[in-house]
């Protein structure tokens with residue numbers, strides 16, 4: 001692991017109305033693989049629920065919710081209570097805090113089994129999150145496309161989320177931009193994302 005702050009080399013990937021900073025690759029292939037395998041085994045994964053055309057469905061993607069306190073997180077009418085940190089998540093949290101120079105008290109993890117599982121357009125403006133706070137997203141496994149779309153202009157920006165890389169969304173990004181993980185039939189291997197968040201306390 002590279003234990004120094006990389007902030008000078010991060011760049012804003014958005015043209016206006018927010019900041020999405022790309023920090024590059026923090027973990028080498030071996031480290032990423034080790035974390036991927038450990039997290040796959042140790043995390044308490046479950047299928048998320050979503051409302052599609054008025055019907056409640058279970059997403060194929062799995063999620064998990066961890067935190068420093070028993071934060072509750074309500075999504076589509078289902079409330080989850082954060083599970084206490086495990087060693088691997090604490091190690092990654094510490095590393096990411098060094099890079100982004102922000103502190104996180106919770107993490108929503110996503111497990112996409114293959115390219116056919118994605119995440120629809122949304123922004124993470126939940127009322128329980130610190131306003132204009134930071135969300136830091138570490139990627140493990142298959143490369144997936146992260147797409148941003150401006151809510152007024154519909155302008156798009158697209159980035160590859162590489163194995164072991166870190167991206168941060170902050171400032172007014174969630175107010176002005178939607179984001180999605182695009183689906184594709186071309187990717188047959190899994191990806192885990194760790195989205196470290198700042199809940200209001």
Ligand SMILES: O=C(O)CCC(=O)C(=O)O
Pocket residue numbers: 108110119124137161179181193195
């Ligand atoms: O999987 C990702 O990289 C991002 C997922 C996301 O947007 C979210 O968890 O809110």
Ligand SMILES: [Fe+2]
Pocket residue numbers: 122123124179
């Ligand atoms: Fe998101």
